[in-house]
Amino acid sequence: MTKQGSAAWEAVIGLETHVQLGTDSKIFTAASTAFGDKPNTHIDPVVCGLPGTLPVLNQKVLEYAVKAAMALNLKIAEHSKFDRKQYFYPDLPKNYQISQFDEPIAENGWIEVEVAEKGKETYLKKIGIERLHMEEDAGKLVHAGSDRLAGSTHSLVDYNRAGVALAEIVSKPDLRTGREAAEYASEIRRIMRYLKVSDGNMQEGSLRCDVNISVRRGPDAPFGTKVEIKNMNSFSAIQKACDYEIQRQIKAYEADELVVQETRLWDEGKQLTKSMRSKEGSSDYRYFPDPDLGPIEVSAALREKWRKELPELPSAKRNRYAEKLGLSIYDSRVLTDEISMANYFESVVDCGAEPKAAANWITGDLAAHINSHKLTFVELPFLPKQLAEMIQMIQSGQISGKIAKEILPDLLIHGGSPKEIVEEKGLGMISDEGELSLMINELLLAHPDEVEAFRNGKTKLQGFFVGLLMKKTSGKADPKLANKILSQKLKAEDS
DSSP states (O other): OEEETTEEEEEEEEEEEEEEOOOSBOSSSOOBOOSSSOTTOSOOHHHHTOTTOOOOOOHHHHHHHHHHHHHTTOEEOSEEOOEEEEOOOTTOTTSEEEEOOSSOSEEEEEEEEEEOOTTSOOEEEEEEEEEEEEEEOOOEEEEEOOOTTTTOOEEEEEOTTTTOEEEEEEEOSOBOSHHHHHHHHHHHHHHHHHHTSOOOOGGGTSEEEEEEEEEESSTTSOOOOOEEEEEEOSHHHHHHHHHHHHHHHHHHHHTTOOOOOEEEEEETTTTEEEEEEEOOOGGGGOOEEOTTSOOEEOOHHHHHHHHHTOOOOHHHHHHHHHHTSOOOHHHHHHHHSSHHHHHHHHHHHHTTOOHHHHHHHIIIIIHHHHHHTTOOGGGOSSOHHHHHHHHHHHHTTSSOHHHHHHHHHHHHHHOOOHHHHHHHHTOOOBOOHHHHHHHHHHHHHHOHHHHHHHHTTOTTHHHHHHHHHHHHTTTOBOHHHHHHHHHHHHHHHHO
16 A cells, blocks of 8 residues: 555556466477577578468477466366467567467466565465466567667567467456565566476566556555556566556546556666557457467366476475474575575485575575576585585584585585595594693683683683684684583683
């Protein structure tokens, strides 16, 4: 709720998320979906809609779409169909898009998202999903030049993306803030990556969001005029654009100005939305069933087969980590953000490491190394069993955390056994009581003033002696044993 004027305003937000399905070939042809190649090198007569060509549905596209729908708790249609969506734009070679209109592959689902609003308690929210349908992507326009008088303004079109398979996921208007919208989009991306049906790389356009926003005076008021913000490609931009547009519409209504139904774009540099074009209605697209593609039927047996192939999803992992492994909500969320990190963590725990210690190392030092070197946990030379070995050495007192930090950089780059490296470099903990006792005696004799001060009540000076001992042993003294011996000797001399 946003308070402004005499009554509270409420935003109503829905997202249309376009997920590029990670198939090797396009939705209706064998043309490649490879990204980053020269323009117009992944096209064929079907992509271009040349006379006499016929589309054929890629079976893998159907599998990925159904699995995505199942993960979003959608009901899979036993029968669905493809339609032609008519519109005329330079990046659409056929002048129509093959999509699904009134009989999509799946409808009526939901996901639950965890929302962390600044200054507020984290809360869970169930977001309804209206539908998921399959469609083909359009090409890409590249606008170059800006000086119309000099004749340098022109646009180029690349059809490499045309015909790439998309799953469009349409949420219900259940979102109320920019933060909720960003968290919803983030969870959709996370789920798609877990399923391995899409890489979700927003910078490459593999996942794009259109945001629909209106405002109304309170939750019981009718919906206001809906405005669409097109092609959002980052979660930060989604949140900022929503927050800006909400305030723009509220100010317009309170100034008795008209809010028109239109498509707008987010200007990242200026941090505002700009009008692009008036918004079309479904009648403008003149949908009709595609005559070249037959009905789609997904049998109960096939649905069950694909359901059994679904992995454990992010929300289930988060709950399991918190309830069974005793991790905090924050740690559970960070660890499950990427499936490669979650798999690495579980392998470390399976090798005998204590979960909280494993989580601390993985989300801290290991994640920092991964990010700075642009790696994934799958590519990390430091294997899960090796991290588990290092954690167990710390917990058994064979090495200190300080020593672990010293050997970690080499392990992250080259891998190897922490135990062997410690033995090779002579970095093992000094846990011999007699050896530590002799060194402590030397320190006490060398600092009589501090000993006297301890006797007079400045007990925190025990930490001073521990620090000296650690420096003397290069951090190899067993801290628990050192504290025990120091305490005994200081109290013994005081008595």
